[in-house]
Amino acid sequence: MRTKNPEYFSLLEKFIDDYYEANGGSPTVREISEGTSLSIATISRYLNYMKENGMIKYEGHRNIITRQLAQSRTQSVKVPVLGAVSCGIPMFVEENIEEYVRLPVALFGKGDFFILRANGESMIEAGIDHGDLVLIRRQNYAQSGQIVVALMENEATLKRFFPEPQQQRFRLHPENSQMNDIYVDECIIQGIAVKVLKDLE
Known part of the structure; x- marks a missing residue:
């Protein structure tokens, strides 16, 4: 498995949180790509890795929940x-x-x-x-x-x-x-x- 860039984790979480606050829902992979300049393949790979390691909940199209979003929902x-x-x-x-x-x-x-x-x-x-x-x-x-x-x-x-x-x-x-x-x-x-x-x- 390729070594993961920790900066990408922070970049993705911040973009998803900011997008959710502005739009009331999760972005698509394409929107994340347009907003972060990362490729769709890279984003998909990182999102799946983050899901497997409990960093996010990821159920597919427009259904990404970061740790910050999960915490705000419980509060x-x-x-x-x-x-x-x-x-x-x-x-x-x-x-x-x-x-x-x-x-x-x-x-x-x-x-x-x-x-x-x-x-x-x-x-x-x-x-x-x-x-x-x-x-x-x-x-x-x-x-x-x-x-x-x-x-x-x-x-x-x-x-x-x-x-x-x-x-x-x-x-x-x-x-x-x-x-x-x-x-x-x-x-x-x-x-x-x-x-x-x-x-x-």
């Missing part, structure tokens, strides 16, 4: 981005998954999460503006005062939750001083808002 959670949720008049939410995103565990913690797109202006005084992405921890209970996704007769809304057991009802409070509270006899908690993901102007 992140895969979260679905669902449809919009009303921050005004309650509206029906269909669980159509638009895409998946990976969130770092160090910043967001572990759990069963989903992301909803805020629709409306009823939560603007809580820092949730129209179009913001809201990270929701999926659970069917809430403490008084928490911001929840509440389902009422197939309509969902994002509001601050206040149970009123003496009146046998729930108060859903908009964080907008121009809007009134919503009172319901029943509602199903679908999750708790934990973070807002937004662009800064």
